Amino acid sequence: MGGLHKGHAELIKVANQTSLGESKRVLVSVFINPLQFGPKEDFESYPRTLNNDCNLAQKNGADAIWAPSVNEIFPNGINSHFSIKVPKHLTTHLCGSCRPGHFDGVASVIVRLLSLVKPKLLILGEKDWQQLVIIRHLIDDLGLPIHIKGVPTIRDKHGLALSSRNSYLKANEKETALHLPRLLKESAKDVKNGLFLNKEKLSSKLEKYGLKVEYIETVDPYQLQPMKEGKQLCMLAVALKCGETRLIDHTFLMTHQPIVAIDGPAGAGKSTVTREFARRLGLLYLDTGAMYRAVTWIIQEKNIELNDDDAIQINLNNLDIKFEVSPNGPQTVWVNGQDVSNIIRSQSITKLVSKVACKPIVREYLTTMQRRMGEDGGIVAEGRDIGTAVFPHAELKIFLTASASERAKRRSIDLKQRGLPVPSLKDLESQITERDNLDSSRDIAPLKKAEDAIEIITDGMNIEAVITKMLNLFHSHIPEEVWPTTY
Numbered sequence: 001m002g003g004l005h006k007g008h009a010e011l012i013k014v015a016n017q018t019s020l021g022e023s024k025r026v027l028v029s030v031f032i033n034p035l036q037f038g039p040k041e042d043f044e045s046y047p048r049t050l051n052n053d054c055n056l057a058q059k060n061g062a063d064a065i066w067a068p069s070v071n072e073i074f075p076n077g078i079n080s081h082f083s084i085k086v087p088k089h090l091t092t093h094l095c096g097s098c099r100p101g102h103f104d105g106v107a108s109v110i111v112r113l114l115s116l117v118k119p120k121l122l123i124l125g126e127k128d129w130q131q132l133v134i135i136r137h138l139i140d141d142l143g144l145p146i147h148i149k150g151v152p153t154i155r156d157k158h159g160l161a162l163s164s165r166n167s168y169l170k171a172n173e174k175e176t177a178l179h180l181p182r183l184l185k186e187s188a189k190d191v192k193n194g195l196f197l198n199k200e201k202l203s204s205k206l207e208k209y210g211l212k213v214e215y216i217e218t219v220d221p222y223q224l225q226p227m228k229e230g231k232q233l234c235m236l237a238v239a240l241k242c243g244e245t246r247l248i249d250h251t252f253l254m255t256h257q258p259i260v261a262i263d264g265p266a267g268a269g270k271s272t273v274t275r276e277f278a279r280r281l282g283l284l285y286l287d288t289g290a291m292y293r294a295v296t297w298i299i300q301e302k303n304i305e306l307n308d309d310d311a312i313q314i315n316l317n318n319l320d321i322k323f324e325v326s327p328n329g330p331q332t333v334w335v336n337g338q339d340v341s342n343i344i345r346s347q348s349i350t351k352l353v354s355k356v357a358c359k360p361i362v363r364e365y366l367t368t369m370q371r372r373m374g375e376d377g378g379i380v381a382e383g384r385d386i387g388t389a390v391f392p393h394a395e396l397k398i399f400l401t402a403s404a405s406e407r408a409k410r411r412s413i414d415l416k417q418r419g420l421p422v423p424s425l426k427d428l429e430s431q432i433t434e435r436d437n438l439d440s441s442r443d444i445a446p447l448k449k450a451e452d453a454i455e456i457i458t459d460g461m462n463i464e465a466v467i468t469k470m471l472n473l474f475h476s477h478i479p480e481e482v483w484p485t486t487y
């Protein structure tokens, strides 16, 4: 909407850093959208600084600035065009609850702007988090071929989130306004240290400084529904009035770095895509299937009967089992000093593993180990029960699946590449189906889609398409501010 400042400059810089091919052009749009202002709001007084905006955009590397009139965006008048109604659940909280119709106005104009510009990539600030989330849902829902990228909030040296509306603040109000980011930062620190958030106390502290609180809410950052701070990433958002100026700001409450859980049946291509997904995001990669395979290998090596729980337990207690989790390559698995990474993929282990994985003592042992490895987060773990049992509080849960015939084809290619014997497709398909049945019918932590997992059916999708889809999901669930993209 113009009134450009360093926050917008950052968006332009990010646009320049993002590779989109040779013909990339960075366009800055400036449009003060009448549809998103309520009757008593500041449409008339909103900062109009087009000359300054042009200078700032050019200085920071924009190729063009586009400042259309209302008539250009809505020829024949605003009412002669379609308008968008944002689904209720996305607007019942935060700014949506106190600015009725605001996000409908934003969405209606965004769709017009996008249809006129047809950008490949849309860059938006995370400062207006609810707006960013709504636009993500909108683009997804309309199936527009546009990628969205969020950019963390830029603050001045005192911590105040930059906003065009900060220009309304009088000198003494600028000082007062700083209590908002300060107290938000303090709250995030408290939660990280295991303390509870007391919203009433936070509100009265803000009021004590003369700030008039409009809302203080904790919500799930993707669905924007109320949630209590706890193990899962949560957003604490505040709107208030400092004098006559309305300010919004937020912080993310978290006790660990993000965790991504990827589950799904045998041979859905989880390992390949998950490893690359982890590499691109700089997350640690944990292949829990390899752990069950390693335990199966030791049971087989030592000729232990599957019903001999005592022998299994003794071996688990004495097992020197190491999983070298690496941010780049495949996970190396060592058992009693031996690298078993390859041998655990053999047919004899594959045939036995699901029977071993049914055993409560094995599950308990490995689940504890996996939780310990993922304690601090910053990890993507793949398996069968990650989202349901190992990390039920994971920030993002994906259920990756494909038809049994597609999975058999992929398994056949995989075995060939590893130089291992390749059974017929028919045999592979029945092995896979048998393993699916065993995995999903066992009593403890069976294979099933977690309620809040997002399913991706990968039939007909190549590896890159699956990874892109997963990266998009990651970025829509986890703010750049929490886990920044590295260029």
Ligand code: CDP
Binding pocket: 265, 266, 267, 268, 271, 288, 289, 290, 292, 293, 353, 354, 355, 357, 382, 383, 384, 385, 386, 435, 439
């Ligand atoms: O063959 P694929 O790569 O699809 O499977 P895997 O990820 O190597 O897992 C091998 C087996 O370990 C699965 O079929 C399950 O029986 C078991 N498993 C499990 O029970 N729980 C996990 N979190 C991971 C694997």
